[in-house]
Amino acid sequence: MRSIWNGAISFGLVSIPVKLINATESHSVSFRQIHTEDGGRIRYRKVCELEDREVGQDEIGKAYEDADGSMIPITDEDLARLPVPTARTIEIVAFVPEERVDPLQMGSAYYLAASGAPAAKPYTLLREALGRSNRVAIAKFALRGRERLGMLRVVGDAIAMHGLLWPDEVRAPEVVAPDAGVTVRDQELDLADALMATLGEIDLDDLHDEYREALEEVVAAKAAGETPPQAPEAAPPGKVLDLMAALENSVRVARESRGGETSGPAEEAEVRTLPRRGASSRWTPKETGGKKSTSTTAKKTTAKKTTAKKTAAKEADGRKATEKKPVAKKPTAKKRAAKSAQPAERSAARSTAEKATGAGKSTGERSTGAGKSTARKTASRKRSA
Template identity: 75%
Template sequence: MLRVRSIWNGAISFGLVSIPIKLVNATESHSISFRQIHLEDGGRIRYRKVCELEDKEVSGAEIGKGYEDADGTIVPITDEDLAHLPLPTAKTIEIVAFVPADSIDPLQMDAAYYLAAGGAPAAKPYTLLREALKRSNKVAIAKYALRGRERLGMLRVVEDAIAMHGLLWPDEVRAPEGVAPDAKVNINDKELDLADALMDTLGGIDLDELHDEYREALEEVVAAKAAGETPPESPEPAKGGKVLDLMAALEKSVKAAKESRGEEDAEVTHLPARKSARTAPKQTAGKKSTSTAKKTTAKKSTASTSAKKTTAKSTQGARKTASKTTTAKETTAKKTAAKKTTSRKRTA
């Protein structure tokens, strides 16, 4: 049994079966609330309920309900008036239908409650309804009255308990008119493939691992201020750049997601085109590689030929230089021999 104060006592009407129950809140708020204070002296700012006719403060016992008409006239409404409303759901959660769970629009979901069995006599019919909901894979649609108005609810099984989600009436949900972009946008297959890759990389998550980081940071600030210390400075948020290229942004997102998961290969791999309604590109990566290889080989051949020509020219130049040197030496030798012969003749 939940040790939480019930906010409503009544019964579930299941055909001719009546199940006494207690309505208990299924959720709780952990948000930090603040008080309004006077900045000059830190005094609390309080709201007082004052009668505008007598200009005096009144107590809760003196306050009732009233409906303001279009002309400003106040029509008093008493608790007795509300108790005599012709509502069969005043103290009853009346099940009106059983439908598949996916037929309920999540936009209609409101507050959540647990329905606790009201005593030992309620155990048998409570368990019967719970097991019937389990076996049918359906949810129950019910009407009930709470806080002065009739409401719509959905009953479903949560572990071994029956939970009820308050539902908005269909006419309370606005249509999404004017929300979607007016401009015509074309999304190509590569962008969809990258978006799919990003979703696959991010994968799923256990919701129990998520927590309110803002509340934790706020608690640190409150604790530091209470201790007379300087509150910790928060890191500057990353500046969001202007997205100029959607493909580039998707590729970077996939790479960042892989790196955050510690994957060794953080390179973005383009997904192959899907067979359904996807056309293959005119030129494959293999052809591009072959063409590039051919161009590279041609460049190497040209460079080799140029090198050979340069070497041949150098060799010919060297041969000419050597020939000239040899000829010059022979000429010098002949001149020297002639000089020696002339000198001998004169001496004789």
């Protein structure tokens, strides 16, 4: 790998010659600008404004533009003689716990390679000291015409350096934070925890740039004279009306994508929609789990059974009354005879008839016989009188 900077690490009085190498590389697809009419390349030529001619790279230098527009040339020798110790040195200034470094400050990543055999021993010493201390080194260095801040840490058997922004280059987050007064319920936090537990962890090596792969397919198809693949039409995003419903639905989808794995609360979560504004809640019957209440169903079933029993009993009484109609004529004759009798005799006949009528079903025939006997006695008394 090609180095982009050569210098040394200053570790107290120890100097470690190193080479700076980019630790990352870009795999993005790059494009060229063309003339759409004929496909010709669009190029940028470096032209001197005073001579109106194109110049080569060996004729190009650096300059600082002053406030009045004048140019002040700055040579590489001027930069090399800067009165700062970091011009060619990565100067370690402190060792701190890694969590003290704000990830917002992290920029480009580099590998520090030992430059030559004499650098192997001090390089290994610094690497082992960093690993045993569980700390990172904060350093200052100069690169591409400016002094920078860096963080050194152990990666495998090498020392890596992350370029850091200066603290005053990081903007405060208050300007983008939501307004105060938002309350998050415990149920929503529980569902968020369930969603995080369901998604779980992932091996970062399994992640890849799908956009780049799709772009390469489009380029290959057009190069072969074929129709580029088309993306399926995405459904328009729905408006989230209920945060709880969105969380519950997310947990369900995440579990289905994980093959039905379950963990955490909300094992049987279901999506609930908010009622319409202004709608009366009396129009919506209360249900549990989408089913009617068991107690209500039982009550309705009992009421139906009771009504059926009463109807059957009425029909049975009607049939019995129809069968006993011939017997019921004699109490009627008895009452007519009792009306013409004396008050005392009529009262006795009425009492006897009531007893015969109020008797039970099991003694119905005996009561009928007793009624006949009483009627005969009453008629005999009337004739003797």
